[in-house]
Amino acid sequence: MSNDLFLGIDLGAGSLKATLIDAAGAVIADAAAPVTTSAPQSGWSEQDPNNWWVAVCTALPRLLEKAGVPASRIAALSVSAGAHTQVLEDENGVVIRPAILWNDQRASTQTQALRDAADARILEISGNRANPTWTLPQMLWLKENEPDNFARVKRLYLAKDWIRSRFTGDWMTDPIDAAGTLMSVADGSSWSAEICDMIGWNLETLPPISPSTARAGTVSAQAARETGLAEGTPVIVGASDTAVETYGAGLTEPGLGVIKLATAATVSVLSPDLHASNTVINYPHVMPDQFYVIAATNSCASAHKWLRDTFFMSPETDGSAAFDRMETLASSVPVGSEGLFFHPYLNGERSPHWDPLLRAEFAGIGFQHGAGHFVRALYEGVAFSLRDCREALAAQELEFSTARLIGGGTQSPLWCQIVADVLGVDVELPGNGDASFGAALLAGVGVGAFADEAAAAKAAIRVAKRIAPNPDNAAFYTEAHSIYVDIQKALSPIHHRIARLQGNRGVSPMKED
Template sequence: MKYVIGVDLGTSAVKTVLVDPQGKVAFEHSESYPLSRPQPNWSEQNPEDWVKGTLVSLRRLIEVSGIAPSQVDGLSFSGQMHGLVLVDKEGQVLRPAILWNDTRTTAQCRRIEKTLGAKLIEVARNRALEGFTLPKILWVQENEPEVLSQAYQFLLPKDYVRLRLTGDYAMDYSDAAGTLLLDVGSKTWSAEIAEAFELPLSLCPRLVESFEQTGTLLPDIAEASGLLSSTKVFAGGADNACGALGAGVLGEGRTMCSIGTSGVVLSYESNKDLNLEGKVHFFNHGEKDAYYIMGVTLAAGHSLTWFKETFAADKSFDEFLSGVSSIPAGSGGLLFTPYIVGERTPHPDANIRGSFIGMDSGHTLTHFTRSVLEGITFSLRESIEIVRDSGKEITEIIAIGGGAKNEAWLQMQADIFNASIVRLESEQGPAMGAAMLAAYGSGWFTSLSACAEAFIRPADVYKPDPKQAAIYDGLFNLYQEVYGQTRELNNKLAAYRQ
């Protein structure tokens, strides 16, 4: 039997999955690596740790599965977005990678806005946010000019790993869209943006499709990984683009809700000229000449984990969530906003912080727990409403990530979003999307849609309860008022944070 491998390069670990032609995951393995925070607001990693972890994970995958290396047709990647890797002409890394969750670049974001004005949204289709790549390049330009002067090209995390595996410099469109240097509509690097900041276009790597072959494994890499040097390597995509593929978001109206550490609402878009004025992200899809709209809640699952670890550390997650179904919608008049690390959509605000509104002495731990789940879901609905306001009808949403593992939460999503929620039979997220790119690139299927039909199967559907949906409509209106009512208070409190 033939197989493909999906490599998902995350922030804390790399995951590899071995997938057969029916889309079944035969084996999987993950390897963790460290995260460095050398200064407040900094978040960095050693790119070589990604390479070592990937090679170990690939070798373990082959060893544990017992398959012959010749059975692997190809592999592809999903990768954490936005992270800056600067390399010299020999491909050597010049400094630690600056990651997506590094927030040192506020001043550079303001510089981008002042310099480009409306041109930024017109060309790059996204606001200047600290997580994106161009602000990081400008930070290096201003603070480490000697490093930037040595740079041959900049790469994103998965592209650096692929360079080390194949010797090929390239970046796919879905990841390039998160740099603020891509003309998203025309799928070319923007000379206008680069020149505005005195950056040579040669700093930008060759652009390729996510399913395009970018080489084969170098001999020493093949030996280290346990694979053959003839193994085909495909470009891969941004983690959210690959998550969309892995959830079958491959057509108009198809929408996904992913709840992990952060929360993502993502909807397929075919109109390259759509301009939502930066209210949500607008990125290139892993499918050719397709796009996606994306809203982000920075602390979705993270809010739930924080609350449990702070107030119910002695309970398992199952125990912790066991009673939420017994609490009525609205948690007894208790509202939670998940702004505990700031927010992204629809409020790009680094100073805003979370809140519980409406606490009284009758509330129990279970009331608070349900309120946290509701607040996270209300936040994600704000992104859904922006997509709906663009003219899309959203009646069905595919749920992936931690938010797809609890039945009470799945039903809550159906009621709050007022849409059917679909849970998948085998949910591997971005890793499955990467495997699909390898399968399509290897010629297993005539299209990514055909691949999705073979690989992705729904398990359960949760339909909205009209009465609950009506209650949540009213509560959602109240939830939307909290940001405006607490913004100035949080700006003042920021001076007291240590």
């Protein structure tokens, strides 16, 4: 029996997932293991990298057992994880501190300092503007707040690279994750000494850069014993989660959008050109000679889970049953939630506001509103935030009329329809579109199972369902969105005053441009 299967591993905010596929894109099996995120202070978000490897060693044996196939059939594996999330090791290979995640907001003061000193130059070199989500301001925070740890750094890994290194012993990254540090040139092909000098960062601590489809090494004997994989299995460099999940959803050429309803929500499009601006994010893509341009909202499925855990759960309640009840209640509520609005800024906001001090609220509450109204208002509020993202892309002349919808939020039929209606676009749900699937497909490209990235996508990606926007609902939501925007503008200064009242000194508001 030949080695004809491909393994993808993705590290998420709440779990690590592994997916095994064949060359036709069929999922043979998948398995997951939990990971824990901690928030030692308001606005902080951290994980212990050592727990990631525990999750790997838990998920992979489960996967192989479910698949019922020998590990020798796996032709290659690839890993993905969130961008910006760094692992710092000392000269003895010991992890120095917990990894600061992409949604951490602690570095807003350092972000403002970088903007004041070199805003235009950083944008010119890197293609992106300094924001708290990037590694560069996070490492400036480290220098100012944990100088001993800053001085100890011998090697910086990105999250997926650290996990991969536990399989192979390698130290490298790909252009996409390199760009995600804000410490490289825009296409991720090389590190920028000029940017690194801005925070006194030692270039020698940054890994070599190789293509996402390059071979990083093979599974070591020790990793084989710990995970159940076959020693010598090829390991491909991989890429960030959004890169592989948009690729796995079929984002292989300009003109299509990919919308992700996950912990955060993103809107992504492809472009052959860099769109450096203050409102959107640019990365090189796994598709050669293409950038993918993103606008993003911080809280999506995380807001949905927050609402469930806060108001719909009890010690006797099953989480899945609570979500089902929420869906049923929301489905009985009319379009517009009878004037109830929600802004999903539970952890600040990214595009287009880039303000870590914005906070969520329900506005317009009346006696007519019941539990279902709050659920539907949350669905609509996230969709309105995604419309903000789409308009930020449209300002860069990046338009689309069809979007592939991916992420855990797609399990809600109502939410999918609301997204189609609010954005006024046709929505397609791919048969498989998560990051672990895209990583597995990339592994196949890396070992030559497909002619190239486009051929792999054509062979393996399918559309399972299509949803058209309701014209009447779309017209209503256009008017409602203008009210949503006005509420945000009116309450933004109030959120800043609340933050000052709370004495939250670890997170400072950005200056308005």
